[in-house]
Amino acid sequence: MNTAASQDALAQEFVTFAVETGVLRFGEFKTKAGRLSPYFFNAGLFDDGLKVGRLAQFYAQRLLASGLEFDMIFGPAYKGITLAAAVAIELARLGHNKPFAYNRKEAKDHGEGGTLVGAKVQGRVLIIDDVISAGTSVRESIAMIQAAGATPCGVTIALDRQEKAAENGQDLPWSAVQYVRDQLKLPVVAIAGLSDLLQYLQTTSSTAVSAHAVAVHAYRDRYGV
Known part of the structure; x- marks a missing residue:
């Protein structure tokens, strides 16, 4: 199987997993940009050992397939903390032991002090998060890493919504992921994207789920990049 095909298969596995666990839901949800989205991805619902372990496998497989080289993982508070730890464990299991660190929201004035916790932040640092909504978290992480x-050296996320970013209520001509790639000059490795979700909706045997395909298509036509 070629790399593109195997990555497509991995994306389909991930979308199926996210739907079956209830992490990826369909209906009507308001996004941070104020849009009414027909789907919602809530990574906070990867909330037990089996789910987080499987999620970490998807991240690790995608990262290893990408060829992106990094020396350690950085997880921005709060969701990035669990992700950094889980993916570091899975990578080590696969023979790629990487240190990880994360930040506190507030600086600690006792003990070791500071805002960074874990391994010493050095070398090529991979930022891990669930999604990139506006690029704000990425910019903050970049500043901490550089400081x-x-x-x-890159960002890895679970889902790329592949939709236009918004600023002050106005749609921008690029997505948050494109902003990170083109303006911040960092590669972004996503397990799956909106295009993979649409493919899943077109091929699933569940009529209850496939019924949402029209709404998701319409949303992509309006806000997609």
């Missing part, structure tokens, strides 16, 4: 004297 520590290290080099941000």
Whole structure:
């Protein structure tokens, strides 16, 4: 199987997993940009050992397939903390032991102090998160990594919504992921994207789920990039 085909298969596995666990839901949801989205991805619902372990496998498989080289993982608070730890464990299981670190929301004035926790932030640092909504979290992570004297080398996320970013109520001509790639000059490795979700909706045997395909298509036509 070629790499593109195997990555497509991985994306389909991930979307199926996210739907079956209730992490990816369909209906009507208001996004941070104020849009009414026909689907919602809530990574906070990867809330037990089996789910987080499986999620970490998807991240690790995608990262190893991408060829992106990094020395350590950085998880921005709060969701990134669990993700960084889980993916570091899975990578180590696969023979790629990487240190990880994360930040506190507030600086600690006792003990070791500071806002960074975990391994010393150094070398090529991979930022991990669930999605990129506006790029704000990525910019904040870049600043912390650079302040520590290290080099941000990429971002990995679970789902790329592949839709236009918004600012002050106005749609922008690029997505948050494109902003990170083109303006911040960092590669982004996503397990799956909106295009993979649409493919899933077109091929699933569940009529209850496939019924949402029209709404998701319409949303992509309006806001997609």
